[in-house]
Amino acid sequence: MKIFSVILYSHLKNExxxxxxxxxxxxxxxWLKMERASGNTYPKLKNLVEKxxxxxxxxxxxxxxxxxxxxxxxxxxxxxxxxxxxxxxxxSVKTGKPMPVDRNEPRRLANSIRIMGIKHCVxxxxxxxxxxxxxxxxxxxxxxxxxxxxxxTTMEALIPDFRGKEKDIQKVIDAGPEVISHNxxxxxRLTPKIRSRSDYDRSLxxxxxxxxxxxxxxxxxxxxxxxxxxxxxxxxxxxINVSCKILTLGQYLQPTLIHYPVKxxxxxEKFEDLRNIGLEKGFRFVESSPLVRSSYHAxxxxxxxSSSRV
Numbered sequence: 001m002k003i004f005s006v007i008l009y010s011h012l013k014n015e016x017x018x019x020x021x022x023x024x025x026x027x028x029x030x031w032l033k034m035e036r037a038s039g040n041t042y043p044k045l046k047n048l049v050e051k052x053x054x055x056x057x058x059x060x061x062x063x064x065x066x067x068x069x070x071x072x073x074x075x076x077x078x079x080x081x082x083x084x085x086x087x088x089x090x091x092s093v094k095t096g097k098p099m100p101v102d103r104n105e106p107r108r109l110a111n112s113i114r115i116m117g118i119k120h121c122v123x124x125x126x127x128x129x130x131x132x133x134x135x136x137x138x139x140x141x142x143x144x145x146x147x148x149x150x151x152x153t154t155m156e157a158l159i160p161d162f163r164g165k166e167k168d169i170q171k172v173i174d175a176g177p178e179v180i181s182h183n184x185x186x187x188x189r190l191t192p193k194i195r196s197r198s199d200y201d202r203s204l205x206x207x208x209x210x211x212x213x214x215x216x217x218x219x220x221x222x223x224x225x226x227x228x229x230x231x232x233x234x235x236x237x238x239x240i241n242v243s244c245k246i247l248t249l250g251q252y253l254q255p256t257l258i259h260y261p262v263k264x265x266x267x268x269e270k271f272e273d274l275r276n277i278g279l280e281k282g283f284r285f286v287e288s289s290p291l292v293r294s295s296y297h298a299x300x301x302x303x304x305x306s307s308s309r310v
Contacts, residue, residue: 029265031290032251039071046070048116064291069298073119076158076295077109079142080135084126086196090185090222092255098130101138106145114149120299121146123177124158129197134160136168143175154178154302156218158294164202166209173213178302179246181218182206183294184239187231194225194260204242211243216304218246220294223271225252226263232274236281245304246285247278250292266290 058066058075069075080101087095113121123142128135139157146155156179162168172180184203185191191200203219211217219239223232239247249271254262268290275288284304287296 029267029290031268032253032265039067041071041073042067045075045116058295063293063295065293065296069295072297072299073117074122074295074299075113075116075118076122076124076298077112078124078126079105079109080125080128080138082126085129086127086198088185088196088198089194089260090225090252090255092259093126098126098128101131101135106138106142109142110145110149113146113153118150118153120154120156120302121150122156122158122295122298124294125160127160127197129163133168133171134162134165136162136171140171140175143172143177147176154299156181156295156298156301158182159206161198161202161206164199164205169206169209170213173210173215179216179218179298179304180210181220181246181294182210183220184235185220185222186225187221187227187235188238189231190225190227204238207239207244208242211245216246216301217242217244218248218301218304219244220248220250222252223249223266224262224264225260233277236278236283240282245283246301247283247287248292248294248296249274249278249286249288250296251290 058069063069063076081098082094083096083098084091084093085095085098109123123139123146125135125139131138139159143155143157146153155177157172157175157177158181159169159172161182182203184200184207185198186194188200191198207217207219221232221235236247251266252260252262254260271288271290271292275286278286278288285297285301
């Protein structure tokens, strides 16, 4: 499980390295150029993050949407350390033996969200296959701490697959986040190549179980890995069939030279076509454009149980 946190800056650096190594430079399309973050709230939150030594995916992942999200009062935090027990080919998160669980993290994170005045937070984590429950009990502890310190803040939990164990998934459900998301990341055919120790059907099973418990579910797909148009549509159908209500679609960008290469840059027009198709298929929300990441417009997704579509 990984968030859509592939770094544009790293990609540009890699392109320069390729040129220096005598490889043909592959330029980014114009629609992938980042705009400088701005807005009234952004400078204030940036100062608070730096002053208090807070860790957000927004800053560490150099997210292209940081200005827009922070101005909307939304931020994404990663718990359970920064070392993952899996080694997915698309993700820049470190792989190895994780550090022991930081028992002060729930309180510290809850206070961080209070300091930043966050209206909606997204919590995600590395995979912790070294833990008996995959970190599920700790996830619940974090959610409870955030809710206690920030009663007016809504929350999305972007969870790993917990190896498909329903009793562990239930711990997160019982903690009561408004939205629970789990990314399938790519189409069925590419899953064994892209996702380490993960399974396409297991991810669908996770989403189906969560939906069956009456929770709003969300998933995301990266495009540009070599998937076909029909495979994208099939993946949409698979997600609809497990009652997933929210879908995010964004462009994959290679974080380093050792990661899976970009096969195609998808045009904004195709992303818009996919957005319209997704809404026609029955998703309540579809965020679809090249720079979309999992947390994009996350504050809106709390309303996914309403009948309106945007």
